Amino acid sequence: MQHTKPLDLLGIDLPIVQAPMAGVSSPAMAAATSNAGALGSIGVGALDAQAARTMIEAVRTATSASFNVNLFCHAPARSRPDAEREWIDRLQPEFAALDAKAPERLTEIYRSFVIDEDMLAMLLEERPPVVSFHFGLPTPGAIRALRDAGITLIATATNLAEARAIEAAELDAIVAQGWEAGGHRGCFDPDASDEALGTMALTRLLVQRTRLPVIAAGGIMDGAGIAAALKLGAVATQLGTAFVGCDEGLADDGYREALTAAAGTVMTRVISGRPARCLANRFTAMGSNIPDAAVPDYPVAYDVGKALNAAAKARGIYGFGAQWAGQGAPLARSLPVTGLVQTLAQELAEAQT
Known part of the structure; x- marks a missing residue:
């Protein structure tokens, strides 16, 4: 299924994924992003199953479009x-x-999704359109159950070995997280040597060396950045820092001020x-x-x-x-989600002409 209608796989019209930033990406942010034609996301790795269900229900109340629910798959401490x-x-x-x-x-x-049976049961009941994983992968049984429930599955890789593990686990797409990206590194083993591959190098590497659609993430802040990643073979891009300043987000005043003065x-x-x-x-x-x-x-x-x-x-x-925040923080803009997505789409169209 190499690169076969990947945006249909995610249920979106625009090659834009709003990153699932736990503590920042609210249901309102995710729904507004999805309603604008991109993929909205919520991060529930810091929540228990009931709180995560409440967030999923809040997104569904505000949109009928596709959205993503992100889980943490770290090794228990x-x-x-x-x-x-x-x-x-x-x-x-x-x-x-x-x-x-x-x-x-x-x-x-926080309880890792790797051992959280309640979270898995909730996801199988709610069946969100897309589920993504950070810090590694869940058990093969959990992957099989989620896939059998008709859920599209994606996971973060910071190097080729992690990407090949995602491919071997038969997920649907890979998020190529470059060194520039804000927030937590998605590396499977935080104590292993980090290759610190940049977004563009990693994206191109994974496009050439894996069969799965690649979503580029890290340092992408505008339509020109999106166009550059797509030209390298990515099927979509994931933006986090670009959304931190949006009205619908949960960033506090100090965070927003620091981002503005980054x-x-x-x-x-x-x-x-x-x-x-x-x-x-x-x-x-x-x-x-x-x-x-x-x-x-x-x-x-x-x-x-x-x-x-x-x-x-x-x-x-x-x-x-x-x-x-990622290295592109000085390029951040404070806009409502709909305005930001529309601006990104316009910039992308201009960059591709």
């Missing part, structure tokens, strides 16, 4: 009590400066425990000299990271947030 205690102690001065108390212990705040991004694991590209802020600066091995596993590290951000926000300080 290892218990590292000493490292976790040391991590809390390391951040204690930051809490003290905010007149706040650090957590006494850390917990695994001076650069940093790849860091200190916020969550996995490598992720973030706007340079107080948290990334604090973590610039901390070795990866000192950071607890994802999402255990995120437990204290979220607590520190909450304490800071309560005092009007936004510099400890997970302000995920």
Whole structure:
């Protein structure tokens, strides 16, 4: 099925996927994107099955078009009590400066879809049109059940080996996530050496070396970027940072202001425990000299990271947030979703003439 009507596979008219940004992409954002002819997405990896069902129902209330539901497939965190205690102690001065108390212990705040049978049962009942995976793949049994339910399945790859694993698992498409991309790296093993392939090189590599349709992701902010990825053989593009400033999103005021003033991004694991590209802020600066091995596993590290951000926000300080953004952040625009999608489509048409 190489590149055979891939947009029909996704149920869209435009080669644009709004990235499933957990904590930012709301049902309203996803529905507006889908209604505009692109693929809207919600990220439910940080939710339990009932909360995820509620989000899916909210999207369905606002659109009859196709949409995507994204899950996290990370390996469950290892218990590292000493490292976790040391991590809390390391951040204690930051809490003290905010007149706040650090957590006494850390917990695994998100459950991986790999072991979440309730989430799988819910998806089989709700049958969203598209389901996507980040950080790896679910079990073969889960893939088989979702495929048998008629759901289109896609997953993120950051290199050729991961793409070939997705192909071997018989999914329908691959998201080629370049080094430029904002948010969490989709790498299957966060401790393995990262090839750090850029979006365009990775896209071309996967187009040539795999049989599945490729969706390019990372640093794409306008129609010219979309056109460039399509020319390299991608069937569609996934944009996240471009949507962060949209009215329908859940980004807080500090995140939006930081995006508007974006001076650069940093790849860091200190916020969550996995490598992720973030706007340079107080948290990334604090973590610039901390070795990866000192950071607890994802999402255990995120437990204290979220607590520190909450304490800071309560005092009007936004510099400890997970302000995920790609290298194209300076090109971000603040528009309603419909206006952004229409602008992207117009720019794409102009770039292709």
